[in-house]
Amino acid sequence: MSDAPELPKEEEEEREEELTPEPEDQSDDSSGEEAAGNTEMDFLRNLFSSTLGLGSADKVLDELTLDGVAQYIKSGKCKNILCMVGAGISTSAGIPDFRSPETGLYANMQKYNLPYPEAIFQIDYFKKHPEPFFALAKELYPGQFKPTICHYFMKLLKDKGHLRRCYTQNIDTLERVAGLEGDDLIEAHGTFFTSHCVSFCCRQEYNLDWMRDKIFSEDIPRCDKCSSLVKPDIVFFGESLPVRFFTSMKMDFPRCDLLIIMGTSLQVQPFAGLVGRVSKGCPRLLINMEKAGQADPLFGLLGFGGGMDFDSEKAYRDVAHISTCDDGCLALAELLGWKVELEELVKQEHARIDGQEKEKEKVGESKGAAAEVSAAAPVAPEPKKEE
């Protein structure tokens, strides 16, 4: 994991200044003056490139289509692909979007007696009243963790040496189930994969199985060592994003050859702002049910650039493929000549996961804990075994 090639630090910083001045960045820049200088330069650059059409000099794709992207990937010039993904890549796996108001989540929360609905995800409230969060976690717990075609497409990108990293907003751990490892991933909003004791003196780590057992037995998870509360490592309101998000972003985006954005409407900051951190020449492909991330004309003018431009006459690098993430990945895989391989991978892996679930069920039954397991898998396709 430590063998990923990294440029020496100095070169890194140099490249970054050159390529990714980022006016919105408040979190990690110690030099305010320098940042202001960059903002000004960036503003001028944007102004010149938009008024004089200089941007077109950077054109990398032959055409702004999925096929254009596929040709670029096949050209051999596209070594560092970054993926940015959101809830849309997991909907076909039956994972509810934990925080989206569209799930009707907030409308359905009277029963938890919250002072206001968002309190359920607020860290201060959680520390005093963890019950509502864990009750909701039980209610929304996915029946099974089976990654989608889109997840396996990213695994294929990794296997073929193209994937530099995947930045995910999702907390469902499906990227890991699909075979991406810790170093391949930035889980920007945290993950259910691990949990920690909230006591600063202790911070004992617990795994997903431990947490799931607690959630389903309706025990409020308490640390075995110190009895403090144990919380899944998802980012609550009032908590900062993982440090790795900020450190990796500085390394990854300046050297990105292709940014693939899938299943996110690019509305949550600071995640959404990442699209503006790649170099001006870096092509960006959006696979989503609707266009997203387009620059607000007003903000564009003010130099807070970096928004997507799919349609204007100056568009030169952004491609929108409007479809489900699975369909978009299949279409791209077909253009790359990877479709059979991708379908085979999905089939194999899903069969393996089904096998594991059956195994778990058997173990559960022999322990006399079948009820618990079936509660954990409400949509499992397997019929109950005959006694």
Ligand SMILES: [Zn+2]
């Ligand atoms: Zn503890």
